[in-house]
Amino acid sequence: MKSVKTIFSFVIPLCVMLITFSMYIFTEEIIANYKNKISDDYAIVVITNTPLIKDDINSLAGIAVKKIVTLDKEEIIQKVKDSLSENSIFLLKQRLPFFYTLHLETFPTSSQLEIIRNELAKIPNINKIEIFSKDHNKIFSLLVLNQNIIIVFFVISLLFSIILFSKQIQIWFYEHQEKISIMQLHGASILYSASAVIKHALIAAFIAFLIISSLLFFIFENLTIIFPPELHSIIEIDTSLNIEFVYLFVLSMSISITTIIGVLFKYKIRKYG
Amino acid sequence: MIKAKEIYLSYDENRFIIKKGNFQIKPREFVFIGGASGSGKSTLLKSFYGDITLKHGQLLIDNQDMSTPSNRTLREVRKNIGVIFQDYKLVKEWTIEENIMLPLKINGYSNDISKQQAIKLLSHVKLSHREGFYPSQLSGGEQQRVAVARALAHNPKIIIADEPTGNLDDSSADLVWNLLKNANEQLGITIVVVTHRVPRNFGIAFRQLSIEDGIIYEVC
Numbered sequence: 001m002k003s004v005k006t007i008f009s010f011v012i013p014l015c016v017m018l019i020t021f022s023m024y025i026f027t028e029e030i031i032a033n034y035k036n037k038i039s040d041d042y043a044i045v046v047i048t049n050t051p052l053i054k055d056d057i058n059s060l061a062g063i064a065v066k067k068i069v070t071l072d073k074e075e076i077i078q079k080v081k082d083s084l085s086e087n088s089i090f091l092l093k094q095r096l097p098f099f100y101t102l103h104l105e106t107f108p109t110s111s112q113l114e115i116i117r118n119e120l121a122k123i124p125n126i127n128k129i130e131i132f133s134k135d136h137n138k139i140f141s142l143l144v145l146n147q148n149i150i151i152v153f154f155v156i157s158l159l160f161s162i163i164l165f166s167k168q169i170q171i172w173f174y175e176h177q178e179k180i181s182i183m184q185l186h187g188a189s190i191l192y193s194a195s196a197v198i199k200h201a202l203i204a205a206f207i208a209f210l211i212i213s214s215l216l217f218f219i220f221e222n223l224t225i226i227f228p229p230e231l232h233s234i235i236e237i238d239t240s241l242n243i244e245f246v247y248l249f250v251l252s253m254s255i256s257i258t259t260i261i262g263v264l265f266k267y268k269i270r271k272y273g
Numbered sequence: 274m275i276k277a278k279e280i281y282l283s284y285d286e287n288r289f290i291i292k293k294g295n296f297q298i299k300p301r302e303f304v305f306i307g308g309a310s311g312s313g314k315s316t317l318l319k320s321f322y323g324d325i326t327l328k329h330g331q332l333l334i335d336n337q338d339m340s341t342p343s344n345r346t347l348r349e350v351r352k353n354i355g356v357i358f359q360d361y362k363l364v365k366e367w368t369i370e371e372n373i374m375l376p377l378k379i380n381g382y383s384n385d386i387s388k389q390q391a392i393k394l395l396s397h398v399k400l401s402h403r404e405g406f407y408p409s410q411l412s413g414g415e416q417q418r419v420a421v422a423r424a425l426a427h428n429p430k431i432i433i434a435d436e437p438t439g440n441l442d443d444s445s446a447d448l449v450w451n452l453l454k455n456a457n458e459q460l461g462i463t464i465v466v467v468t469h470r471v472p473r474n475f476g477i478a479f480r481q482l483s484i485e486d487g488i489i490y491e492v493c
Binding site: 178179182183184185186187188189192 | 322324347348349350351352353356362363364365366375376379380
């Protein structure tokens with residue numbers, strides 16, 4: 001009964017941490033998918049005097065340039081053709097600059113947009129740049145804000161769970177002081193003496209992983225609970241649960257093991273100086 | 274087996290409990306360490322299993338230097354000796370077999386072998402009928418017999434005992450002395466016992482050391 005109590009005192013902080021980590025992974029995935037979706041619709045327009053060569057602009061603000069599309073001058077000429085003479089059209093064709101749209105691999109953030117503008121401005125033959133910063137996607141900014149809040153929340157919960165976890169191990173040490181000292185009198189190492197708490201902590205890590213994995217599985221099977229159908233056209237949810245399970249397992253076990261090692265190390269220093 | 278050369282023991286710098294201690298205990302000997310209460314008998318015994326370190330001098334336990342032992346040396350020495358305490362020092366939440374299995378498991382024996390040995394030893398200390406019991410369900414004498422069984426479990430070369438019969442009535446004490454005598458005579462284990470009262474008509478050869486004012490004497 002006492003063992004069950006010990007295990008569950010480890011499980012609770014781990015679960016809180018794993019939930020926030022899942023939320024972080026989940027929003028990151030949503031943002032990545034959303035970025036890809038809106039980056040297809042987004043393009044920067046540049047006007048140049050001479051033709052633009054793709055090899056000169058491979059990346060902007062660290063984002064790869066997917067393609068450069070030349071806008072057809074004929075379309076512009078067609079619109080004004082009726083009101084101009086043959087000679088004027090010829091002259092217009094000679095004087096009209098080159099129009100391009102630059103398509104990026106991923107959707108840039110507002111700060112990246114400014115860097116892109118500056119980088120493009122440094123290219124000598126570019127006359128005009130339109131980055132459509134006012135149209136920069138508000139939903140995207142909101143998602144990034146949301147992600148940042150979750151990161152902060154995750155870091156806080158990670159710290160709290162480590163503190164709670166290590167306190168629980170210290171309580172265990174205090175409760176089992178007599179047993180540990182008897183074991184050490186017979187030549188047991190600290191690691192051996194603490195084998196019971198190590199076992200409990202690892203079982204707790206596994207239980208926490210199972211609980212959160214089951215919860216995630218349930219949510220993914222019933223996505224409409226948190227994402228009403230009207231959101232599906234805006235946000236695409238394409239998360240690989242298997243990879244997320246691996247992340248959760250590794251995180252749960254590593255937090256558990258590193259905390260135990262930390263507490264054992266502290267115990268050893270205190271005991272042997 | 275145990276060799277002390279000019280050893281000094283103290284808990285603080287001002288007063289030495291053991292001063293200039295010189296003695297040697299040979300293999301297969303049965304040695305009593307006597308002296309008045311507070312004379313330093315238990316402190317001397319503690320130095321044998323590294324619960325207190327020497328201030329000066331040299332102490333060899335089975336060729337391991339215990340003067341300023343490293344953690345590894347300390348563990349090695351403790352793994353190879355058997356210890357018995359006045360207050361038994363049994364783990365309350367373990368059954369008596371599990372307590373006997375402790376030194377075996379620390380020495381790397383499998384659970385099955387440790388269990389078999391524990392059951393054999395329970396029979397040796399005449400406690401087979403108590404198998405599966407917890408220490409709190411046993412009398413003081415029975416608990417000390419479990420402690421003796423635990424000390425014998427891994428077949429150590431040395432057993433050190435601190436007032437093993439201090440809390441026991443005469444008949445329980447006799448049983449414990451008989452177990453220790455058998456261990457010495459039949460298994461050739463060196464036994465060092467701290468006691469304030471050496472039993473009468475002990476029946477086997479033994480040596481006696483005594484501590485007075487921090488000085489260790491050989492009692493003839």
